[in-house]
Amino acid sequence: MQHLVSPVGIVRSCFKEKFAIPRQPHLAPAARGVLELLPPFDQGEAVQGLEQVSHVWLLFLFHQALEDKPRLKVRPPRLGGNQAVGVFSTRATHRPNGIGQSVVRLERVEPDRLHLSGIDLLDGTPVLDIKPYVPYADAVADARNDMADAPPPLIAVDWQDDALNLAHQHAQRLGEPLVELIEQCLAQDPRPAYQQPQPERRYGACFWDLDVHWHYPEPGRIRVLDVQMAQSTA
Numbered sequence: 001m002q003h004l005v006s007p008v009g010i011v012r013s014c015f016k017e018k019f020a021i022p023r024q025p026h027l028a029p030a031a032r033g034v035l036e037l038l039p040p041f042d043q044g045e046a047v048q049g050l051e052q053v054s055h056v057w058l059l060f061l062f063h064q065a066l067e068d069k070p071r072l073k074v075r076p077p078r079l080g081g082n083q084a085v086g087v088f089s090t091r092a093t094h095r096p097n098g099i100g101q102s103v104v105r106l107e108r109v110e111p112d113r114l115h116l117s118g119i120d121l122l123d124g125t126p127v128l129d130i131k132p133y134v135p136y137a138d139a140v141a142d143a144r145n146d147m148a149d150a151p152p153p154l155i156a157v158d159w160q161d162d163a164l165n166l167a168h169q170h171a172q173r174l175g176e177p178l179v180e181l182i183e184q185c186l187a188q189d190p191r192p193a194y195q196q197p198q199p200e201r202r203y204g205a206c207f208w209d210l211d212v213h214w215h216y217p218e219p220g221r222i223r224v225l226d227v228q229m230a231q232s233t234a
């Protein structure tokens with residue numbers, strides 16, 4: 001049986017590229033975005049009552065990871081990227097039907113949009129459905145997952161002085177918790193586990209309209225080197 005689905009909205013996110021997006025929601029509470037609802041869901045009726053809810057489930061399309069041929073096994077970054085496991089035992093982006101799910105904080109409801117935080121979603125992500133989080137049913141006290149039993153360990157993030165000053169200035173311009181966003185995302189260590197970071201190697205990612213660069217002065221520590229307007233927006 002085939003069934004056609006179409007998005008109820010599109011996420012406008014702080015994340016403009018996949019690299020450095022946390023691997024699950026909540027890992028970066030400062031990661032914010034807006035879910036813009038599409039007609040006929042953008043008139044207020046469809047979101048009436050949602051103001052009574054602190055979190056929502058989003059079912060969405062991994063629109064930048066869609067593939068024609070379904071994979072049966074994947075190599076999750078969490079396991080170092082070299083161990084293959086069954087696709088259904090992971091939350092990998094490459095999966096049958098390309099459907100993702102995230103519980104995110106609902107900050108504010110407007111008739112045609114939902115303001116969200118703690119997101120792990122790329123800008124432009126099509127959302128297929130929105131459901132309220134129901135604590136008594138969704139929080140399972142005795143749940144276990146031996147493959148992913150704790151959040152990834154955090155690494156220390158520090159700043160070059162001028163980069164931190166610039167980040168504060170841009171935070172004011174954007175009206176966003178930019179310093180926290182960068183620190184929370186980089187503390188997850190976005191680098192693929194198999195790469196040994198040499199101190200001279202610069203890494204970069206785009207947050208909002210800014211390119212951020214960092215390096216690893218020593219293993220297990222990140223230093224933010226610069227924050228500048230992204231090429232496409234400068």
Ligand code: SAM
Pocket residue numbers: 018019020021022023024025061062063064065091092093099100101102103120121122124125126
């Ligand atoms: N919480 C979701 C889940 O469990 O289905 C997503 C988990 S997935 C491991 C998280 C990663 O998906 C992020 O780190 C980001 O790189 C990637 N991602 C987010 N939005 C995407 C999109 N629209 N298309 C492709 N990849 C995306």
